[in-house]
Amino acid sequence: MGMVLDVYRCVEQPQRWQGWLDSLCEQTGAHSAVLQLIELQADAVHIVWQAGDTRTSRLQHQRAGRLTGVGNPRVDRRRILRHANRVVSDDDLFERDDPGRQALQQALAQAGLGAFLGHLVAQEGERYIGIALHREAGTGDGFDHSAPACLTALAPHVGQAAGLGQRWQHAQSQARQLQAHLDLLRCAAVVCDEAGAVQWTNRSARQLLQAGSPLGVQAGLLRGAQPAQTAQLRQEIAAAARAAGIADSAPRWLALERDGRSLHIALQGQPADDGPARVLLMITDSRSLVDTPADTWCQLLGVTPAEARLVAALAQGRTLEAHAAQRGVSLGTVRNQLKQVLAKTGTTRQAELVRLALGSAAAQWQAAGG
Known part of the structure; x- marks a missing residue:
């Protein structure tokens, strides 16, 4: 019962999977325990997510190809569809003289891994939660009779907890993205x-x-x-x-x-x-200034850079006189620029142009670092 309760603590704390898999190794006599979210795609099997016990995680860089499914003949679409939702060993997955089985077992033996026991729990769509247990190489015939029973009892809970965890993490990711967007x-x-x-x-x-x-x-x-x-x-x-x-x-x-x-x-x-x-x-x-960059108005209003600077100044509440003084040009030049902007934007008065600017999507955007 303790392991069943503990598995649901992993939903919001995925870092707890490693400790839970350590306990699974103790319970079943496994030397290695790996949990994987597997997705069947049109032309391949994709490992979406994976967790391992402490020992496996420490040595993962040495055996990634053997444990994550890359080149692993166990992780095959045909075998997955045939053997899902039950405990299996390599005797169930392969013929004894299958060259793929022999090559896999030789590679695993080099990594210190022996007999295999696994379970796949079907999820939504073509996704599966896979549990892979390995005995230590050279420890005898394999798992005793209690290991399959343990795996059978725990697998549905592991599948449910892992599925909930993936949805929770996805929701958290979406919430962070939404927060980042709204912060703009x-x-x-x-x-x-x-x-x-x-x-x-x-x-x-x-x-x-x-x-x-x-x-x-x-x-x-x-x-x-x-x-x-x-x-x-x-x-x-x-x-x-x-x-x-x-x-x-x-x-x-x-x-x-x-x-x-x-x-x-x-x-x-x-x-x-x-x-x-x-x-x-x-x-x-009322004190918030619309500090929209001038080049934004070039893109949105089709005006020149000089005209865009005038639009930006007017959106900030500056007068024509103040803008002319700041730019070091005559008031007549600024008034001529205003006429050009009014014509290009289809507006007839300065107030109408300012209303257009303040109502633009550009005016609602928070400046970088603002």
């Missing part, structure tokens, strides 16, 4: 529960929630700069959570100010499968 957004994003307890943030939000902002975190809860603002914020969060799942429910809106700095917040509740609703806060900062 200029807009701050915060997910909290109905009480305002922060559960997730992107990079822009982590920067915004630092001291001095109209919005902060205290004891894990979102708070405003003043008690009245905190009360209003919590009220809006709770209302958004109550509206979660209601068809056509509109976002709620809130502005928080502190020392001339203003935050605009949109709040939208979403139902959760595992408990109370969660609330997404999307936050923009």
Whole structure:
């Protein structure tokens, strides 16, 4: 029972497989224990993932070709399909005079490995979890009668735990990738529960929630700069959570100010499968500058580099006069550039051009290292 319980601890901690396989070696008298996720492909058998006991892992670099399936005649599509879901030995997989068997056993003997016992557990699609046990070379006839029984009892649990572990690791990888993507957004994003307890943030939000902002975190809860603002914020969060799942429910809106700095917040509740609703806060900062590189506007608007620098300046709130002074050109030159940009973008006024720039996907992108 202990080994059955321990195998499920490997789901979220794959590093524990090595210790579990050490225990399997002790239980069965094996000298080596290897666990593999095998995928059948059109023209080959692919080893997706592998773990070994401590001894095998230490010497893996010396015997990788023999233990991972590369050139191993046991790892053959025909044999896998024929012998899945049961305990097998080499007597089940090969004819005694099979040259492939003889070559394999000679190679394994050189690595100190003798008799083989294995089990394949079918997974989704054409994937299998394989357990391969080897006795030490020169230790006699092989495994005693208790080893197959042990393997038969443990294999379904190993298959389930390994399958769950692969899905868990895949989900964790996807979550890390999603976090990395959302960290690129200029807009701050915060997910909290109905009480305002922060559960997730992107990079822009982590920067915004630092001291001095109209919005902060205290004891894990979102708070405003003043008690009245905190009360209003919590009220809006709770209302958004109550509206979660209601068809056509509109976002709620809130502005928080502190020392001339203003935050605009949109709040939208979403139902959760595992408990109370969660609330997404999307936050923009009045002090945030749209520092989009000028060459981006060249690509998006089809303007020249000089015209793109003007668009970048206007998106940051600079005047034509300030841009002319910074660039060391006349105001007339800048006005002529503006006329050219308006014509190329199909806009008619400076305000319309700025609205186009601020509404562009480029304006929502966090600058590298920002």
